[in-house]
Amino acid sequence: MNEKIILNYNVDSDDFTRAGEASGNVKRNLKLMGVDPDIVRRVAISLYEGEINMVIHSNGGAIEVIISPTEIEMILKDEGPGIEDTELAMQAGYSTAPDNIRSLGFGAGMGLPNMKKNSDELKIESKVGVGTTVTMKVFIS
Amino acid sequence: MTIKDVKDALxxxxxxxxxxxxxxxxxxxxxxxxxxxxxxxKDRSVLLTGLCNxxxxxxxxxxxxxxxxxxxGKKPDDTMIEMARERDIVLLCSGHRMFSxxxxxxxxxxxxxxxYR
Incomplete structure (x- = not known):
């Protein structure tokens, strides 16, 4: 695998049944490519948490995954509403998710900390009223 | 322990x-x-849950x-069963509560x- 492979997905807001389809597809592709299972799992968990966050909190957006021989880069870009306090959102246990999301098994404030834990690089750029872009990298070597 | 052992124990x-x-x-x-x-x-884990979606x-x-x-006693629906089959995930149903x-x-x-740290 010498070239970059780019995978693109749309993520709809509030479509909880389909949430995770993109992450599952990326995971299956990485497994087929023979990427180390530990790397595959870290990518899958980071991306799934991010995808779930987009479904719960955003107005919808897109995911781009760039696979190169040295790293896997995940770019999750939504169309708002944006994060008011990124530092606060990073704190374990902090969540603005409504009760109906908690009843579905999410919204415990563990998403962003878990994304940080499983990726080698995490960057969050957010502007209220505009949107959020989360960029994560997992290094292969 | 095998999945069959889990099934029998529960x-x-x-x-x-x-x-x-x-x-x-x-x-x-x-x-x-x-x-x-x-x-x-953790590798090769079992998940016990009362959540069903x-x-x-x-x-x-x-x-x-x-x-x-x-x-x-939670029962997964047909969509969940199909998803599990496609992913080679075994589904079990138990009447026990989580703690037991x-x-x-x-x-x-x-x-x-x-x-957890």
């Missing part, structure tokens, strides 16, 4: 994946919060969980992961 029944009953399991995690499950890293199957897929036990189900498996020697 007096559970197979919903799907019986043909994978000899698969070894090395650890277990009990939670209704998928966020907690995603923070749990497609995200349980997707969470298991991301974590390489080989078997899901639905406690408190975890206790029974612990008694048989199955353990959780290391403490």
């Amino acid at each position: 007096g559970a029944r197979y919903v799907c994946g019986e043909e994978l009953q000899d698969t070894e399991v090395h650890a277990a995690c009990g939670s209704d919060m998928m966020s907690d499950v995603l923070a749990f890293m 497609p995200q349980v199957i997707r969470t298991a897929e991301m974590m390489d969980i080989v078997c899901i036990v639905f406690v408190r 189900a975890c206790g029974l498996l612990y008694e048989k020697g199955l353990r959780g992961g290391s403490p």
Whole structure:
């Protein structure tokens, strides 16, 4: 695998049944490519948490995954509403998710900390009223 | 311990994946919060949960969980069963409540992961 492979997905807001389809597809592709299972799992968990966050909190957006021989880069870009306090959102246990999301098994404030834990690089750029872009990298070597 | 041992210890029944009953399991995690499950890293695990929606199957897929036990008599629907079949995940149903189900498996020697940090 010498070239970059780019995978693109749309993520709809509030479509909880389909949430995770993109992450599952990326995971299956990485497994087929023979990427180390530990790397595959870290990518899958980071991306799934991010995808779930987009479904719960955003107005919808897109995911781009760039696979190169040295790293896997995940770019999750939504169309708002944006994060008011990124530092606060990073704190374990902090969540603005409504009760109906908690009843579905999410919204415990563990998403962003878990994304940080499983990726080698995490960057969050957010502007209220505009949107959020989360960029994560997992290094292969 | 194998998936069949888990099934026998809990007096559970197979919903799907019986043909994978000899698969070894090395650890277990009990939670209704998928966020907690995603923070749990262990190979060849069993997930015990009272939550019953497609995200349980997707969470298991991301974590390489080989078997899901639905406690408190919860029954997965056809969509979930199909998703589990496609991913080679064994589904079990048990009438035990979460605490009792975890206790029974612990008694048989199955353990959780290391403490969360």
